[in-house]
Amino acid sequence: MTYTPKSDFLTVMRDRGFIADCTDYQGFDEALLAGVVPGYIGFDATAKSLHVGSLIQIMMLRWLQKTGHQPITLMGGGTTKVGDPSFRADERPLLTPAQIDDNIAGIRQVFAAYIDYDSDAPNRALMLNNDEWLDKLNYLEFLRDIGRHFSVNRMLSFESVKSRLDREQSLSFLEFNYMILQAYDFLELNRRYGCLVQFGGSDQWGNIVNGIDLTRRVLDHEIYGLTTPLLTTSDGKKMGKTADGAVWLNADMKSPYEFWQFWRNTTDADVGRFLKLYTELPVDECDRLGALGGSEVNAAKIILANAVTTLLHGADAATAAEATAREVFEKGGVGDDLPTLELTAAEVGDGISVVQLIVRSGLAKTGKEAKRLIVDNGARLDDAPLTDAGLMIDAGTLAGTVKLSAGKKRHALVKLAD
Template sequence: MTYHPKSDFIATMIERGFLADCTDYQGLDETLISGCQSAYIGFDATAQSLHVGSLIQIMMLRWFQKTGHKPITLMGGGTTKVGDPSFRSDERPLLGPEQIDANIAGIKKVFSAYIDYDTDAENAALMLNNEEWLDGLNYLDFLRDIGRHFSVNRMLSFESVKSRLDREQSLSFLEFNYMILQAYDFLELNRRYGCVLQMGGSDQWGNIVNGIDLTRRVLDHEIYGLTSPLLTTSDGKKMGKSQDGAVWLNRDMLSTFDFWQFWRNTTDADVGRFLKLYTELPIEECDRLGALAGSEINEVKKTLADEVTTLLHGADAAKAARATAEGIFGTMTGKEKGNDTFSAAGYVSALPTLTLTKEELAEGISIVQLIVKSGLAKSGKEAKRLIAENGAKLDGAPLTDAGLMIDADALSSPIKLSAGKKRHALVQMG
């Protein structure tokens, strides 16, 4: 990158590693220094929570607001009904309106931790839904007024479509329309809110360029696109995935403890880069910490986990997750676990927790069932193998009896189940 930006936002994007490409660096830079501007990122509602893979985009919106501008979070209530085909090998499952609405309600929970929607300032963020303008479209009018601006030849040349066709994998007409609808989003946001910038991952480049071309043709307005790199970890894994599945951002889908632990397990080579992308520590401090090695880098990983967890879940939750991870449970006796200090400390909330009723415990429940119900194993067979291979623990002690039954008396105070060294769950009676 040889361009030297004047605006705080582009400077931040470059120095912290957020920027993959931009349609016009100088034009966007000049626009940003001229006053408060609006930019958006769209999020389709394909699940009830976003995962860590979306966190880079959320941080971009956060930095956009912190540098004096107005971020727009666009929920894809309309586009989710079609499904983005970008770089997918098959068509997304079609979701009904009720499921899409439920997913949007879940996704919205995360954004207020990063972005201020309630400020009275000029750069107060907006939360919008593209079904507002997409659901009421008249098909023939849309084809005549919008569709005529798109070249099928050009649409077929975009890598996201071309890669699918090159593999001779079906691309439905429904999916083919997605890029037109996303382009129309940019047009409407520019027309209604003066939005001058769309941001997204580098896989969205073609869709973003389409929106810019459409807006220029219809409104004759100059607007811009900016993309972030598609992140993989240093060992080649897609960001947002772990051994146990997606690393969700919603607390009800992934515990604070497991979220903290994901960042604590960052590989050495990724620590410095992740500090710049996912925390607000000064660049110089990120470089200094990322250059450490040995036992020192392990402490830096805890700092990374603390900082990222604090941004999403708050300082108290991050502190409780760290305390839990550093072995608070392993050193406490059953008597200590039942006292007021244990409850007040908040350690219980840091671990994934399974709560059972007295009725469920009336005849007792096997330890194998508990391991499965708590999410530490996917099946009874896997739980039994875990016990047989000495990988399961109860309150820090190895579990050797797969036939062990747990009743209400055993849960007079919470118990901790462990699978290996890094995965834990709390079981309590409600």
């Protein structure tokens, strides 16, 4: 970014590393200086929770509001019925309207932790659902009034589509319509709410530009797009994905302790960058902590884990997670905040295999993976090496709490339900 911004929002975005590209830095900056700017990000409801990969977008909306502007959270109740083909190898499975509504209900829980939807301030956030206007579209009118503004040649040139076609992978007509619907969202948000900017990951650049072009053609309004970098960790892994799967933001899908532990396990090279993106610590302090080396960097990782967990789950959850980690790792104890699998006496019966417990507690995805963990000496039962993959655990043992471990950093408790 060579342009030097004057607005608080763009300055924060630049200094903290949020910006990949912008359609017009100066124009957007001047709009931010002129008054309250509404800006939106769309979230399709493909699961019951968003994961850590979406957190950079959520933090961007939070900073937008903190610098005096209006965040719009757009739930993709309509676009989820189609599915975004961007950079995917295959078509997304189609969800029923009931599944989509259920997923939206789950996703909504996260945003209240970051964004204020309830105040009377001019920049009070809005949460909308694009099904409100997409579901009512008349197909022939839509083709005539909106479809005529899109060049198929240009749409085929977008990298998200081109990469799919270059691999000779099918792109259905249903998916091809997605970018038109997303462009129409921007038009509608501008028309209804004066929305001036769409944010998104850099993979959404083509879709964002489409919306800007459409709004200029139909309404003759000047609007903007700003993208964030697609984040990977320093070792090349996609942000939010681990060996155990996605790091979900909803507490019922990833416990606050597991969430805290994800950030505590950040690689040394990522600490400073993640502090800038995912916390509100001053930039100078983020740089200082990120420059620490040796054992000192572990203190910075705890600060990172506490700050990120506090924003999402609250200070009490962060404190409890840190206490559990100290109990487990420094004192060899059990820890009150570990993920817990509760089984009924009927489920245990005359005994349940330790392999099944490892899978059901989330320490392995399959029985095969659990057995391999045991064979490779990576599993422990109450901190003792687990060597027998055929071991059966009876109800008497589970009357007290049993601790299972996979490697040095992943633990779970198993007990009988009260």
